[in-house]
Amino acid sequence: MSSTYKVVMEPGFNRNANGNNSDNYQAIISYKRNEIKLDPELPNVIENLFHELTHMVCHHLSIEMEEKDVERFGEGLKHLLIENELLK
Numbered sequence: 224m225s226s227t228y229k230v231v232m233e234p235g236f237n238r239n240a241n242g243n244n245s246d247n248y249q250a251i252i253s254y255k256r257n258e259i260k261l262d263p264e265l266p267n268v269i270e271n272l273f274h275e276l277t278h279m280v281c282h283h284l285s286i287e288m289e290e291k292d293v294e295r296f297g298e299g300l301k302h303l304l305i306e307n308e309l310l311k
């Protein structure tokens with residue numbers, strides 16, 4: 224796996240004029256553009272980053288994982304790296 228991804232912080236990228244998230248995602252990954260887009264104004268931006276990183280690894284290693292498992296794995300990665308202060 225040797226792809227470089229760009230992480231783009233774009234406030235409100237998926238919210239409409241009322242501030243609502245219309246299609247129920249808070250971050251997005253593009254395998255075509257090698258890009259992860261996050262909304263830095265959301266309180267769970269770190270969780271969203273680890274979630275999208277999990278999708279990225281699954282995509283590149285052809286691992287099939289259901290969304291609920293991506294959620295749990297991303298949370299576990301965050302816990303491992305951040306809460307154990309391995310990544311600051």
Ligand SMILES: [Zn+2]
Binds near residue numbers: 274278290293
């Ligand atoms: Zn997802």
